[in-house]
Amino acid sequence: MERKISFIGVGPGDPDLLTIKASKEIKSAEVILWTDSLIPKKIIRLSNKNSEKIKTSGMNLKQIMKLMIDKYREGKKVIRLHDGDPCLFGAINEQIIILKKENIKVEVIPGISAFQITAAYHQAELTVPEVTQTIILSRYKGRTGMPEKESLKNLAKLKSSLCLYLSARHVGITQKTLLEFYDPSTKVIVGHRVSWDDGWTEIINLKDMEIFSKEKKLIRTTIYIISPALDQLNKTSNLYNPNYQHLFRRI
Ligand SMILES: C[S@@+](CC[C@H](N)C(=O)[O-])C[C@H]1O[C@@H](n2cnc3c(N)ncnc32)[C@H](O)[C@@H]1O
Structure with a gap:
């Protein structure tokens, strides 16, 4: 399997709102970097008890990236957790740029915002x-x-x-x-x-x-x-209007 670092959107907080893919990644990761100020502990509790869990809220970008790259080079499965969906105010761009310069493949898994x-x-x-x-x-x-x-x-x-x-x-x-x-x-x-x-x-x-x-x-x-x-509880769309024809429903 191709090695990579996954950036995972863990949703707003409730572990039941994780995607199945995110949940599998959390369970199988060996090193988890997570923003403890924005992600509740409940999510981290899903991880393997032997995995290394690293809180990043007190760290700067350089420290986070050094850790991420070092652990990856040690052969570990590394994941980075972000609250909600990573594409929204996730500051993933600066992290991905650095990883790409190091020739490390990246995957982003979306989450509920x-x-x-x-x-x-x-x-x-x-x-x-x-x-x-x-x-x-x-x-x-x-x-x-x-x-x-x-x-x-x-x-x-x-x-x-x-x-x-x-x-x-x-x-x-x-x-x-x-x-x-x-x-x-x-x-x-x-x-x-x-x-x-x-x-x-x-x-x-x-x-x-x-x-x-x-x-x-x-x-x-x-x-x-x-x-x-x-x-606007009294306003409805045309979708269920009996006089409204569309591709899958003919009048
Ligand atoms: C750095 S942004 C990340 C947003 C996140 N990527 C998302 O898609 O929800 C953090 C902000 O998202 C909002 N936020 C994230 N999770 C929240 C939650 N569970 N309840 C309310 N606001 C939340 C708040 O405005 C918070 O200050």
């Missing part, structure tokens, strides 16, 4: 016909370089379903900017450590987003889904 479990807990469809057909996954800019064309103002102008990661620290300016475009009564799902043992979600109005977040002292592991689709 925080927005998906948060919407699922509320049985929410974020693409209701005539209301919005677009989901934006983004964040308030913070210290990370953000292109001006994707400023929160520009995203909010669309009034689509907007899922904001990494934004709880900036909730005041976020709410103020959103209120320039969305109605104050627009529903917002707030999710904190969703699917963790102590996690929760709640629906509030956009006008209360800042006060609610401050009352709950939300800073980390919080997602907001702002969407005009969240109070």
